Amino acid sequence: MYIAQAFNTLHDWWRYIVGVVIVVIAVTLGQIPFTVTVIVKMNMEGENMMELNQSNMMSYLEPNLNLFLMLLSFAVGLIALLVVVKYLHKQSFTQLTTSRKQIDWKRFWFIFFFWGVISSGMVLADYYMAPENYEINFKLVPFVILSVIAIIFVPLQTSFEEYLFRGYLMQGIGVVVKNKWVPLIITSVVFGLLHIANPEVDKLGPMIMVYYIGTGLFLGIMTLMDEGMELSLGFHAANNLFTALLVTADWTAFQTHSILKDMSDPSEAGLSEIFVPVFVVFPIILFILSKIYKWTNWKEKLFGTVEDPIVEPSAIDSIGSDTDI
Template sequence: MMFFEKSARGNNRLWTYLVTIILVILFSQLLGALPLGIVVAASKIAGNVAESSNLLDPVALGIDQNLFLFLMIIPFVLGLLGLWIGITSIHKKKPIHVLTGRNKFDWNRIFFAALIWGIIFLVAAFASYLNDPASYEFQFHPVKFIILLLIAALFIPFQTSLEEVFFRGYLMQGIFLIFKNKWVPLIITSVIFGFMHFSNPEVKEFGAAIMIPQYILLGLMFGILVIMDDGLELALGVHAINNIFGALFITNKSSALQTPALFKTNAVDPKFELIVLCFAIVLFILVISRKYKWGSWKTVFSKINYSPVTE
């Protein structure tokens, strides 16, 4: 499992992690949030803001939905830049060392994972539709949808890539250096990933008890993909297509992504969604494990003997 063996390369002193994390926060939450803050402030001055239970509702803020989505992604783009600076200039690592255990980044794995999860996503969405078809409203606006398609395809991968590289790459490797095993980094990063979404409007609407486990479950799946496949490629593909399709096809009043999607639903059953998600994850892992001929699941709990490398 070269992915975790590569974690020892470069400078891994505690201060390097602290400085890099601060860089990511500054680039994403300070610099990255400025454009959206300016636009929201301008909208408030113009008197275009209406009351809404969803703080991420662009309509209530008087902002075009596509523009709002683009502005929301800017912090992730800059956060990814901050992370890249930290990895290369502070840790003195090559980006490939945090991305995969392979000698070269495997783009085919990204596309295959996106294809399989995309199919599962559409089937799961159809199952949700059949569960309550009366709650779905078709809302196709050609110009808005084409713009949405471009923004989603070109920029949402920046958002998902930051989360994957930071949590499943950077943090998993860093925590591995402390505990010398893979299951502890898997649990810790998945729980942090789950609670990172605590401020999402879905959590406020449906409650943390039902929503946070869904995010943690997704984090566990992404982490297992990294451990079993020795790299981030599969997780990057799944996460990207999941959020792209979420932006393009279905939205609801409590969604974190308020977009001119093809369908809008007025009723969401989080318990049903959790059940569907569990089936989706199991099906996806079955397909992927056969495709890439994964070894024993004991890999998740096995220890790695490695020699520190300063390259």
């Protein structure tokens, strides 16, 4: 099973604490170029750093430069996480990703294009039904540069979040508490709370946390039911990449040279924008995936115990020999 296979690696509780500290330090170091660039620009323009809050800091730089520097810290964090997994836990990249013998990239690409088409279709449908809420934001050269940055760095950002929450912490908490529902809840709540600094929270209020935590829960359920992260990796990558390329707004974390710019007031949309995805769209997707991949025994996979498998001495001796990373 996906969580239980972490027992076959070095899984002492303190290793996960040390690992998280190392990853946090790496992400913090990765934010230095962004912070330095903002400070240099403010000094050149004679502006006061104290007047710049989290929301307008994200829109202070040129959008493509801002996106690159913002995503850079996630790429650094991902590298640090993979190093921690390999050398601190003696765990292979495949073991962190899936319970299958090999990573099933067909699953990744299926959900990537499935959700990419659906999410893009919903945006385009809204554009044609209410064109007054949008303006064409397309400029060829900035969009081409955006595409290069987004295609390379957005998957690194989403992969970092997935490998940290649905992978590293899901397995780490699971082998400590020896059940599945506790890591599912903890990783979903922490994943949601880490988005609390996003400008969307300032615009929509704390109720938006229902969406962030609900999304974490959805991705966690997908991971546990499918015994691997391939689907959550593909969904998260598609969600952020297609959004970055297709539509932006002044109040979102991703302010890009996208094709469209949403000019509507999000507060006028009401709670439906938050609750419909979590309580309608996501359950429908889980139902569709359950039919495609023949998921069964939901209660055991989501609420069952995590048992330490019997490992032969020769298998223990070979831990760390896999260099698949």
